[in-house]
Amino acid sequence: MAHAHHKIDSNTVDFQVDPVVLELGQRFVDAGHELSLVGGPVRDLFLGRTSPDLDFTTDATPDQTVALIKKWADNFWEIGRAFGTIGMRKSGFQIEITTYRAEAYDPESRKPVVAFGTSLTDDLLRRDFTINAMALRLPSLELIDPFGGVRDLNAAVLATPASPEASFSDDPLRMMRAARFASQLGISVHDDVRLAMSQMAERINIISAERVREELVKLICGAHPRVGVDLLVDTGLAEFVLPEVSALRLESDEHHRHKDVYQHSLQVLEQAAALETDADGAVPAPDFVLRFAALMHDVGKPATRRFEPGGAVSFRHHDMVGSKLTAKRMKTLRFDNDTIKAVARLVELHMRFYGYGDAGWSDSAVRRYVADAGPLLDRLHRLTRSDVTTRNQRKAERLAFAYDDLEDRIAVLREQESLDAVRPDLDGARIMAILNLRPGPVVGRAYKFLLEERMEHGPLQPDDAEARLHAWWAEQPEAAPPVPEAAEPPADVELSPNEESK
Missing domain, CATH: 1.10.110.30 (Hydrophobic Seed Protein)
Structure with a gap:
């Protein structure tokens, strides 16, 4: 970070601010008010970063602010008026101007109790951190830093x-x-x-x-x-x-029979973030889904830990358990369904690769891996590679080599088949035409059968696919000819009383 490498001297900093900022400051001063750029944008000036979002604070009331900006701004809104905030757009900047505040939260409530103040210093005092409690008075560009924000940035x-x-x-x-x-x-x-x-x-x-x-x-x-x-x-x-992450700090047993799951998870998170690609790549950085899956991938381990005879430790099905725990936590945190499904699916699939290096996979298994990952495949590649934190160099190299091999296999199959959208060789309409069926569950079963055939054997010629479909259909109960109903007795035959009562 900028502040970590060289000392910032606020006396020698040349604040380069957009003319829009100075123009706005001049409008307020001309009307007898104070206006200061405040918070994150001021901190970012020291860090050499710019932001299109600008926050200002003023002694003007919301009514006075609206009067000053309504003809000057490209457009403005009053949605935060109750909190003293007027928002606007001007020359590509999103701007918020807030009246000085002396704000407190009711200890039992989530809602802030708003009281407007008259002092810039008091307003800065109620901000979250000293590095965000600096202001740049406008249009003079005088730095107001009563609580040592520059000092703390330097430190x-x-x-x-x-x-x-x-x-x-x-x-x-x-x-x-x-x-x-x-x-x-x-x-x-x-x-x-x-x-x-x-x-x-x-x-x-x-x-x-x-x-x-x-x-x-x-x-x-x-x-x-x-x-x-x-x-x-x-x-x-x-x-x-995130109690599931705290729980990863499993108490170590005296024989150190397993590595620290918590530190391992943090390392996997770091390694996954390092494997993201730039904006034009397969997984643009930063990618929340990949990173959060990396952090959560082993949260099923505490619940599944077993000490086996002979001293080994096992975590059977921790991938499935972890997937459920992850989805539950994300629902509690009100994530959207698509994000929940993506992260939980990656956690569920993160162990799938293991065994590939030892046993080797058939083409069918590779197809299933791609199909199960679906649009998450590029993330799954990165998560699986990140999940290697062993200090054993030979083991790490063997796993990396095996995964390289799997990716090569996927690339070769992609060349030969349209792997990304593995579908049956016959679609639903064709299945119904061949078997003379109406839409319904049976068509779904036929479709699923052909999808399994496609997974197992790769693309089939239409004639071959049709022959397999007919063979499958012949074994289905719906294909059997209807059993003729018992014939009605002729009208002139009388039934005995015993037969009538049957």
């Missing part, structure tokens, strides 16, 4: 302007944000912050699942996700947010 440490207890009481989500910033910026947290996170971890329960999820996604997609996850686990926050 690469996260601290709070007020006491961490007061800050986290105001908004417990800030504890998640601490872990997120640790991941994004690769910085450590101040001892006081870490202690407050540990003592107040349970308070995260009053925050909505959606807000927790948003921070978690940013953390997992950060440049240093291992740092962020480790902070969640160390402080006990993960017990409430």
Whole structure:
């Protein structure tokens, strides 16, 4: 990070801000108000990054702000007005201007209690961290840094302007944000912050699942996700947010018969992130689905651990158990169904490759691997390769060689067959025409049979496929000729009373 490599001297920093920022500042000053660029955009100026989203703070009320910008902005909206925020767009920038606040959370509620303030310093005091509590007064570009944000950027440490207890009481989500910033910026947290996170971890329960999820996604997609996850686990926050990951810290037995599943999972997460490709590649970075599957891939191990006779440890079916646990946790965190299915499927499939190197696979098995992975195949390749953390160089090389071989086999079969969309050689309409069937479950069974044939034997000629379909159909109960019903007795035959009652 920029701050980790050279000292920042705020006296010599030449703040390059867009003319739009200066123009907006001048409008407020001319009307007798204060306006400052604040928070993330100011921090990013020190880190040499620019953002199209700009946050400002002012002593003007929301009404006064609207009056000043409504003719100047390209468009504006008042959706955050109750919190003192007016949003707008201007020259490609998304801008939010918020009236100085003295905000507190009701300890028992998720909703902030908003009180407008009159002082920039008081407004900065109630922000989450010192590195986000700096302001650039406009249009003079004077840096306002009452709580040592530049100092903490230089030290690469996260601290709070007020006491961490007061800050986290105001908004417990800030504890998640601490872990997120640790991941994004690769910085450590101040001892006081870490202690407050540990003592107040349970308070995260009053925050909505959606807000927790948003921070978690940013953390997992950060440049240093291992740092962020480790902070969640160390402080006990993960017990409430991702308890399955905390549970990976299996107590080590005295004979060290298995490696540390938790540290292994963090390493797999790091290795998976390193295998992502650039935006034009198969898995553009950062990829939440791949990274989260890497973190969660072994969460089924604690529930399936068995000590076998002879001292071995087994984790049978931990892939299936882990897949279910992962889906359940993601539902609790209100992830969308597509994301849940993708991550859970990768966890379920992460062991499928093992055994390939020893036994070798038939073409049929390779086809099934591709078909089961579907659109997740490129991620599954990366997850499986990442899941090798052994220090045994020969074993690592053998697994890598085997996976290279599997990918080569997939490439060869792709050349010969359209592997990405393995379908039966006859479609539903053709099946119905050949067997003279109407749409219904039987057609589905016939389709499934032909799909199995396609998996097992590769593409078939139409005549061959048709012959196999006929052979299959001959063995189905529906294909048997109907049994004739018992003939009615002739009308002139009288039934005896005994026969009538039968």
